[in-house]
Each structure stands twice: as C-alpha cells, then as structure tokens.
Amino acid sequence: MKIPGGARSLLSAAADTDLPFALWRRPDTVHWEALVSCNGMTKRPVFAKTHKRPFFAINRVDVEDANFADAIEGDVRLDKDGVKFWNGAAYGDDPVSDHQKSLLELSDDRMDVPVQSRSKVEGPLATDRQTYELLVERCVQQIKAGRMRKLVTSRVENRALPPEYDLLDMAERLAAKLPSAFVALVHLPETGSWLVGTPEILLSSTPDGVDTMALAGTQWVGPDPDLRNIGWPDGLIEEQALVSNYIRRAFLEQGIDDFEEIGPRTVSAANLVHLRTIFRRSADGLDADRLAGLLRSLHPTSAVCGMPKPPAIEFLKRFEGYDRGYYTGYLGPVDWDGSTKLYVNLRTAQILGQEISLYVGGGIVETSNPAREWIETVEKTKTVGSII
Numbered sequence: 001m002k003i004p005g006g007a008r009s010l011l012s013a014a015a016d017t018d019l020p021f022a023l024w025r026r027p028d029t030v031h032w033e034a035l036v037s038c039n040g041m042t043k044r045p046v047f048a049k050t051h052k053r054p055f056f057a058i059n060r061v062d063v064e065d066a067n068f069a070d071a072i073e074g075d076v077r078l079d080k081d082g083v084k085f086w087n088g089a090a091y092g093d094d095p096v097s098d099h100q101k102s103l104l105e106l107s108d109d110r111m112d113v114p115v116q117s118r119s120k121v122e123g124p125l126a127t128d129r130q131t132y133e134l135l136v137e138r139c140v141q142q143i144k145a146g147r148m149r150k151l152v153t154s155r156v157e158n159r160a161l162p163p164e165y166d167l168l169d170m171a172e173r174l175a176a177k178l179p180s181a182f183v184a185l186v187h188l189p190e191t192g193s194w195l196v197g198t199p200e201i202l203l204s205s206t207p208d209g210v211d212t213m214a215l216a217g218t219q220w221v222g223p224d225p226d227l228r229n230i231g232w233p234d235g236l237i238e239e240q241a242l243v244s245n246y247i248r249r250a251f252l253e254q255g256i257d258d259f260e261e262i263g264p265r266t267v268s269a270a271n272l273v274h275l276r277t278i279f280r281r282s283a284d285g286l287d288a289d290r291l292a293g294l295l296r297s298l299h300p301t302s303a304v305c306g307m308p309k310p311p312a313i314e315f316l317k318r319f320e321g322y323d324r325g326y327y328t329g330y331l332g333p334v335d336w337d338g339s340t341k342l343y344v345n346l347r348t349a350q351i352l353g354q355e356i357s358l359y360v361g362g363g364i365v366e367t368s369n370p371a372r373e374w375i376e377t378v379e380k381t382k383t384v385g386s387i388i
C-alpha cells in the first residue's frame, strides 16, 4: 500500500515545478498508478473514437457537456512496473521531451521532500449548523410542494493542516482506511489538491462491458458491523430507490434495456453504510458515441444533485451558498490499458496551502429531518477528516 520511492520522488518533483498530476489506487488493489502532465491542464472528450494516450479526467457537477472533462494528460505514466515516458506514439523507458528530462533530473533524491499545495486561491465558505438545517428544511418544503422529488444538499468544513503535512502520506493513510474505495490525489497547482476516497462508480467501461451503481442512503455504524443485521428505514430505502429509477431511465434513454441489476445490498465505506444497486451491461454495440450518451444521461445522478435534474441544479446553485468545485463531479483514468473508470467525487477534501476543506452532503426526501441530516454530514467528515 506504500507509494514506491521512485514515484514519491517524481511526484514531489512535479509538485515543485507546478505540474499537475493524478495519483490513485483502485478499489481492492494495492498498487498506485499516476499520470503527470508536463503541459498544464487541458480539456478532452472522455469517450471519443480515437485517443492517443491515457489521461485523467476530473469534472464538475454542473458541467454543460458531461462528456467533456478537465484532463491531466499522460506525459509521464507510473504503474507497478515503474515510470514510463510518452514519446508521441507509445510509452518508453527514457524521457524524450525537455520537460520530461528535467522532471526526471529534478526527481533525483527527493523521496523525503513532502508534497504540499502552494495554491494561494481562497477556500470555499463553510456553512454553520443553523444555516444547513434551514437549507434542509427549505428542501423538504420544495419536495412537499411537489416541485422536486429529491434534493442533495452539501456543505464544507474548513480545518488547518499541520505545517509539515505531506499529501502523499495523506493519500496512503486514506487508502489504508478505505480498502474498497477508489482513492485519488489530484494535484492541481492553481486550484488546489483534491483528496478523494469514493465508494461510488459513475461509469466503468472495459472491453467486457459497462457498470454503474445507485449508491445512496447513509447510516453510521461501529467498527466491523455485521451488514446482514442492518435495517433500513423507509425514507432511506426511497432515497436509494429514486437513484436506481434514475439510472434505469438513463439506460433506456440510450436505447439499452438489457442490463442486469444486482442489489440493493448494504455496503460499508469506513464508518458509514449505504444501500447499493449495481447495473451491468455487456459491451455489445456500445461504441464511443453511445458511451458518451450514457455518460451525459448519468451525470450528475440523483445521488448527488436531485430529481428532476434541471430544477434541482438551479435550486442548489441559488441556495446552497458555496461553490462545490469538483466535489460531486466525477474523476478517474480514461483509456488506461483499454478501460475507463469514472467515479463520483465523494468523500472529498480540497487542500489549498495550509487549509483543508472537507466537502460533505446528503440526500433529502419528504421525510428527511434537518438535525439528522446535519449529523449525517458530521459523520461523513470523519472519512477524510480522520487521516489529517
């Protein structure tokens, strides 16, 4: 689970020269993978007929075209076999461009130099308990009035980091805490570093087929809970069922009706448990256009914004009171060895200089209780909050 010394040195050199990188560990694996871009951030279509090389996609919740993402290009690639450099046609063992050469030179002996955010951008505004509970109350009123069926509210909590913090150590600790999550550190020199330990797939596309999931409903439990004994109140069952309905509709919108459903089942993520249904379909007939269509239909799911989608997004923009940034958007490697894995950006922290902002939220339905919703967000801060 340790980030190898060579990768540490290289990522520390990338951070020092203000190059964006993404580092991640996939669910239920132990290896770290990373991509470093030598040319800043770009924008790329996620599903396209031709991709030359892998990139790491990161996108906001309110993006206009969900198939078009901010991208960290793979000029340098790290995986369990070591470091590789893109030579314009393939990955090779030796650096080719001047940027790649100087990055490699600078990475000499940097294993112990911590990676920190040097961003000067100001963090998002925190929401206090009273304001958050009023927001939840307002959502319940909207739902009771029949304007929406569900809304997902969120907030931020800001904390100070110890002066000697190291983002790579933090990523390692989060990965150890969340073995079944997708854990990522996305280092963006300007807009901050994002540390994520998400349990939710938005869209996984491999040569075998596609997977997505409806993950919603949250309860908090002690260590090593017996998942078979956890009961679910009606309100939480409804909250998750709405997400499942939404996903069924997204498949149907793309003319796909032969998908398989597994669940709902109780799954754990650190101190929390959720209800999860997996949706699976073979790759037959799913070309890049249809995958792009599916991504557009899915993102953002009603697990992160609400239902129906347009008024929910409008309402949150108006009343949530802060900018979500990349939280509740998606992120993941694109075209990495033939597969694309996009995860919902949840259990998220943004690191800006010496401050860390924890982003947390929860689904609101007609029966939601504001005080319980506040506590749910407090429990969610513990996932990333416990590794600071």
Ligand SMILES: C=C(O[C@H]1C=CC=C(C(=O)O)[C@@H]1O)C(=O)O
Pocket (backbone or CB within 6 Å): 152, 154, 215, 216, 217, 218, 274, 302, 303, 304, 346, 347, 359, 360, 361, 362, 363, 364, 380
């Ligand atoms: C918006 C969040 O959670 C979503 C995903 C899973 C469970 C959720 C819930 O129980 O409300 C939310 O829909 C968050 O964790 O910040």
